[in-house]
Amino acid sequence: MAHNPKKELIRQKRRVRGGVRVPHYKNTADCATVELPVPGQVTIAMQQHIGRPCIPCVKKGDRVLVGDRVGDCTDGMCVPVHTGVSGQVTGITELLLPNGQSCQAVQIEADGQQTVSDAVCPPVVENREMFLQAVKDAGLVGLGGAGFPAYIKLNPGKPVDTLVVNAAECEPYITCDNREILENAQDIMRGVYAIRRYTDVQQVIFVVESNKPAAIRTLCDIAADSADTDNSVRVMRVASRYPRGAEKLTIYAATGRKVPPGGLPADVGCIVMNVTSVGTLGRYLQTGMPLVAKRLTVDGSAVQCPMNVRVPIGTAIKDVIAFAGGYAQEPGKLLMGGPMMGIALPDDTLPVLKQNNAILALNKQDAESPAFSACIRCGRCIKACPMGLQPVTVETDLRAENIGRLQKDGVQSCMECGCCAYVCPARRPLVQSMRLAKQALRR
Amino acid sequence: MHQLIVSAGPHLHVADSTRGIMLDVILALLPAGAAAVALFGWRSLLVMAVCVAAAVLSEYISRKIMRRDTTIGDLSAVVTGLLLAYNLPVTIPLWMAALGSAISIIVVKQLFGGLGQNFVNPALIGRIVLMMSFTAAMSQWTLPLAQQTVDAVTSATPLAIAKAGDSAQMPELMELFLGRHAGSLGETCALALLLGGVYLCIRRVITPLVPVVFVCTTGLLTFLAGYNPLEQILSGGLLLGAIFMATDYATTPINWKGKLIFAVGCGAITAFIRIFSSLPEGVSFSIIIMNIVTPHIDRLTIGKPFGSRKPERQAQ
Incomplete structure (x- = not known):
């Protein structure tokens, strides 16, 4: 029997230029999330968001319970961090994050009891200020990968009318947003209604890529079943094409509004949140349990059993891989995130961060960086660039150290999605050129 | 520790690579090569072989002398050699063919930095140098074998016939389409060239934009000047140039706006040369001229980043 969605889908009307067709590799789309057994030790980084790092508020020897705050906010843009295990603090160390920043980290030896802290109770939210405070107390950051503090996102200081819930999940391999929708749709809706109630948001649009039919069906059903009387919550199916989940492109697909170069979603009246962020918010409002664990997709050619697994934040990556059966082959590359924008890690002892959504281990063969050759000016990078830039021109101007031209090339609009380098038949490292060009402009 | x-x-x-793209171009050139052998006999194969061998050897030796990596593996020299051969008459002395290839590769391509750095089409410059140096040998237009008679081995090309206004001599359109008329090796058989063009489009090596606009512009302008546009399109090197040379990556504009300007320019210059100058054919020169202005076209047609608005641009 054909499924008859109760909620009508919105079809994508506008086609964004550029993007590339990447292989999906959504091997784990049907793998229900499993819980990682409590790891022996966690290392909780104090910098898991964009902004200023937290200050550890525990010291060596302290006993902590699940949900306890271990990193407190300083002034400015900052989000507190909590522990997902109960146990004893064994020390405060210095940690080099994958992006090259270094920060303090709290090491906790887990006792395996997972005793929940008394501090964990559903927050009382009556007005906008209390809501924003709750979002901050939840330790919520943008879980799509950027880690932008959610409480600032929800309070942009500009009039907004639309919440775009980003469930595009356009990176290959990653299926954790898909699982969030299938497993926690009620939490997502609770988050959506809270946001609609305490901000100026009037319409909510879920953007999902067409390669997740089950997620689309679930969202349609749940949106129809819930208290959405004025049909302000809608679901949009977009063609699967990387990088459809990029913020500006998602807004354009959902609303037709174009965020200007250097602008933020609020400039066009939008808030964009990852679907897992919204779900986490909904869960926090219900249970009071802050963001202490994260669902990860563990996959890649060097992993024994690809899976979706929920792990306490701070778990060492090697523990997660070991749970997934360990390495099937000698790993050549370890990625935090997807294969297009993920960061290659120097070793597997690094801890999981809030904004992580995947760990990919590629075998030696997949890990090999292709040798590059001369640019043949085929222009494929231009066709692929979703931001309308000309990576080949940027590369030429960079080599000529022509700063004036680099400025005109619009380098600052580059989001380093990697489409240009992905399609380049000469395998030129165009993303690096873009980064170097941005650096050259900053000087 | 891993x-x-x-x-x-x-x-x-x-999975695409430079070599793969070049291989696609070579495949797309094969029908025209087969047609050349069928029309002009086995010597055309010899000319192609000499051109390709000379091109590859020149590339290998010049890279060695300049102490750079060997690049013959990318097959671009094969493409240049083939294209030059298609632009030569079947009777060309083989040493001239080899010389043309060497000039294309060494002077035009390698001296300017190799693949992707040449600013004009190497094969076309090779052809023009040969044309200027050995005009007699280069304008000996043999008829296809099947059409040769005891007292007519060579003939004027259809374009020269059209220029002379001698409509009685003009081959039928079908003959033009199948390539059964005098001309360069690879330029006569429109059918074979179109097959190659369709293949390149299907493989997404090129888009139809440049060939279609180029051919249509020439057709339209020659029609306005009183010529039969179909005869103009099917004769001379228009299809060979439009499909295989005006779409060369290195020497043509890089985005679609630039490509459009380029194609219109090529088409117009070709038509003007055919209509007004004393030369019967202008495809080579039109493409060369537009090659030279390509960097300027590229600069003028650079796109605006996503979300740019007009007033903001002016404010900056």
Whole structure:
């Protein structure tokens, strides 16, 4: 029997230029999330968001319970961090994050009891200020990968009318947003209604890529079943094409509004949140349990059993891989995130961060960086660039150290999605050129 | 401890390569080569072989002398050699063919930095140099074998016939389409060239934009000047140039706006040369001229980033 969605889908009307067709590799789309057994030790980084790092508020020897705050906010843009295990603090160390920043980290030896802290109770939210405070107390950051503090996102200081819930999940391999929708749709809706109630948001649009039919069906059903009387919550199916989940492109697909170069979603009246962020918010409002664990997709050619697994934040990556059966082959590359924008890690002892959504281990063969050759000016990078830039021109101007031209090339609009380098038949490292060009402009 | 590679993204890559693209172009050129052998006999194969061999050898030796990596593996020299051969008459002395290839590769391509750096089409410059140096040998237009008679081995090309206004001599359109008329090796058989063009479009090596606009512009302008546009399109090197040379990556504009300007320019210059100058054919010169202005077209047609608005641009 054909499924008859109760909620009508919105079809994508506008086609964004550029993007590339990447292989999906959504091997784990049907793998229900499993819980990682409590790891022996966690290392909780104090910098898991964009902004200023937290200050550890525990010291060596302290006993902590699940949900306890271990990193407190300083002034400015900052989000507190909590522990997902109960146990004893064994020390405060210095940690080099994958992006090259270094920060303090709290090491906790887990006792395996997972005793929940008394501090964990559903927050009382009556007005906008209390809501924003709750979002901050939840330790919520943008879980799509950027880690932008959610409480600032929800309070942009500009009039907004639309919440775009980003469930595009356009990176290959990653299926954790898909699982969030299938497993926690009620939490997502609770988050959506809270946001609609305490901000100026009037319409909510879920953007999902067409390669997740089950997620689309679930969202349609749940949106129809819930208290959405004025049909302000809608679901949009977009063609699967990387990088459809990029913020500006998602807004354009959902609303037709174009965020200007250097602008933020609020400039066009939008808030964009990852679907897992919204779900986490909904869960926090219900249970009071802050963001202490994260669902990860563990996959890649060097992993024994690809899976979706929920792990306490701070778990060492090697523990997660070991749970997934360990390495099937000698790993050549370890990625935090997807294969297009993920960061290659120097070793597997690094801890999981809030904004992580995947760990990919590629075998030696997949890990090999292709040798590059001369640019043949085929222009494929231009066709692929979703931001309308000309990576080949940027590369030429960079080599000529022509700063004036680099400025005109619009380098600052580059989001380093990697489409240009992905399609380049000469395998030129165009993303690096873009980064170097941005650096050259900053000087 | 595992040995992990740390590199910037993306960590995935398409399978296409420069060599693959060149191989596609070579495949697309094969029908025209087969047609040349069928029309002009086995010597055309010899000319192609000499041109390709000379091109590859020149590339190999010049790279060695300049102490650079060997690049013959990317097959671009094969493409240049083939294209030059298609622009030569079947009777060309083989040493001239080899010389043309050497000039194309060494002077036009390698001296300017190799693949992707040449600013004009190497094969076309090779052809023009030969044309200027050995005009007699280069304008000996043999008829296809099937059409040769005891007292007519060579003939004027259809374009020269059209220029002379001698409509009685003009081959039928079908003959033009199948290539059964005098001309360069690879330029006569429109059918074979179109097959190659369709293949390149299907393989997404080129888009139809430049060939279609180029051909239509020439057809339209010659029609306005009183010529039969179909005869003009099917004769001379228009299809060979439009499909295989005006779409060369290195020497033509890089985005579609630039390509459009380029194609219109090529078409117009070709038509003007055919209509007004004393030369019967102008495809080579039109493409060369537009090659030279390509960097300027590229600069003028650079796109605006996503979300740019007009008033903001002016404010900056």
